[in-house]
Amino acid sequence: MTNERPNVVLINCDDLGYGDLGCYGSTRNKTPTLDRLAADGIRFDSFYTASPVCSPARAALLTGCYPPRIGFGSFHGLPVLFPGMDIGLPPTEVSIAKVLADAGYATQAVGKWHCGDQAHFQPTNHGFDHYFGLPYSNDMGRQANRPDILPEMPPLPLIVDGEVVEQQPDQASLTDRYVAEALRFMRNTRDRPFFLYLAHMYVHVPIYVQKRFADASDNGAYGAAVESIDWATSVLLDELDAQGIAENTIVIFTSDNGSLGDNPPPWGSPEPLGGSNDPLRGTKGTTWEGGQRVPGIVRWPARIGAGRVSNEITTAMDLLPTLAAVCGADLANDRVIDGRDVGGLWFDDGAVSPHDVFLYYWMNDLEAVRAGRWKLHFSKRGTEQRELHDLDADIGESRNVIDDHSDVVERLDALADAARFELGDARLGVTGSAVRPIGTVDDPAPLTTYDPDHPYVVAEYDLPDRG
Numbered sequence: 001m002t003n004e005r006p007n008v009v010l011i012n013c014d015d016l017g018y019g020d021l022g023c024y025g026s027t028r029n030k031t032p033t034l035d036r037l038a039a040d041g042i043r044f045d046s047f048y049t050a051s052p053v054c055s056p057a058r059a060a061l062l063t064g065c066y067p068p069r070i071g072f073g074s075f076h077g078l079p080v081l082f083p084g085m086d087i088g089l090p091p092t093e094v095s096i097a098k099v100l101a102d103a104g105y106a107t108q109a110v111g112k113w114h115c116g117d118q119a120h121f122q123p124t125n126h127g128f129d130h131y132f133g134l135p136y137s138n139d140m141g142r143q144a145n146r147p148d149i150l151p152e153m154p155p156l157p158l159i160v161d162g163e164v165v166e167q168q169p170d171q172a173s174l175t176d177r178y179v180a181e182a183l184r185f186m187r188n189t190r191d192r193p194f195f196l197y198l199a200h201m202y203v204h205v206p207i208y209v210q211k212r213f214a215d216a217s218d219n220g221a222y223g224a225a226v227e228s229i230d231w232a233t234s235v236l237l238d239e240l241d242a243q244g245i246a247e248n249t250i251v252i253f254t255s256d257n258g259s260l261g262d263n264p265p266p267w268g269s270p271e272p273l274g275g276s277n278d279p280l281r282g283t284k285g286t287t288w289e290g291g292q293r294v295p296g297i298v299r300w301p302a303r304i305g306a307g308r309v310s311n312e313i314t315t316a317m318d319l320l321p322t323l324a325a326v327c328g329a330d331l332a333n334d335r336v337i338d339g340r341d342v343g344g345l346w347f348d349d350g351a352v353s354p355h356d357v358f359l360y361y362w363m364n365d366l367e368a369v370r371a372g373r374w375k376l377h378f379s380k381r382g383t384e385q386r387e388l389h390d391l392d393a394d395i396g397e398s399r400n401v402i403d404d405h406s407d408v409v410e411r412l413d414a415l416a417d418a419a420r421f422e423l424g425d426a427r428l429g430v431t432g433s434a435v436r437p438i439g440t441v442d443d444p445a446p447l448t449t450y451d452p453d454h455p456y457v458v459a460e461y462d463l464p465d466r467g
Helices: 032-039 054-063 096-102 171-188 211-216 220-243 316-326 343-347 406-423
Strands: 007-013 042-044 106-111 130-133 157-160 163-167 194-199 249-255 296-299 308-310 358-362 365-371 374-380 383-390
Touching (some): 032 220, 032 296, 054 316, 096 106, 096 194, 096 316, 130 171, 171 220, 211 220, 249 316, 365 406, 374 406, 383 406
Parallel strands (some): 007 194, 042 308, 106 130
Antiparallel strands (some): 130 157, 157 163, 249 296, 358 365, 374 383
């Protein structure tokens, strides 16, 4: 059955870099399905996530808001949420799933959540009918060779609709299980349009992969994980074809932040991972382009012409207002959101970005702004570092031209001051005037506790890689 309103499949990867797909220039990883997805729709070459790390980036994608606006800049002084914290994304924030559910869509979340593990913050309180997946990163379980700087983690929980159904699952099997759950949802939803949010575990470390992908990879476990993502996408696209609904289904593919690059993980193996943000500078955890400019692909055969490429600025925050517009849903009118309806860019080669400025926040510090071709850096990890880069001429941010363009610097400084007034800048002691509080609960507790008598599938993951 083809619905008048489009179905939506939103695929969000974990730590997948700008240079990890063939359609973005990779020669290391084989991604034929994703390359075809881009060829069948539009590839955005200036698509940004709102943070260079996962919790704030994912909340921003779901709510259409910069992380500081929704209290997601800092988590008790840490850059991401950890198991058992008393904070998370409150149900008062309105997600893509809530907006589409209110418009009559069936909704399902599969995979990584990382917007709060307490019941109050989980996906079924944010508009999703059902959830199957990990509540946070796959390195937040019991692992070998824990460095002293990191706390002991509780067993990694696998959740179905708020209930822990398995602890310390075999990570190499999870992508298959995620795909199976996605197929079940798609096949059981025939009477109304659906929204599927598939948030992959890959390519976050530790990387456990099936032998069939490891044997075929030319880029070690990292390449095998990328190719697992490609395979999973092929299964979903085949199902859309089999159901006869591919023509009127929007498929969106992106990543929560840039990759760790071809470096060893922060903790664990000394071997390079095999990731790539080429030709960008920087990695996950930085506000250089490599930390926040990520793959962004949209296919909708009924509406989007094939073989298109756009270099206009778009962001993951734009998905909420854009999907609301094309799916006939209403946005909440009682709050500010930062995303913009970029449907014009989806459908018209002559359209221009509605973003006058894009803000790069590290936690609650405004570290850079971009306006058009220009990007002005202010600081890095609390230390002032003023640089100006022309991204059209120097995508790798290798030439600081701040002394040559005082007029541009003045204009971008003014844009930054306006942003600080609304969203704040902790480094400068500025509190934002238009921010909302993070959610809190009383008496938080980890979802699992270690029990030496429990029949874990994997009592302790043997790979020490974290990050």
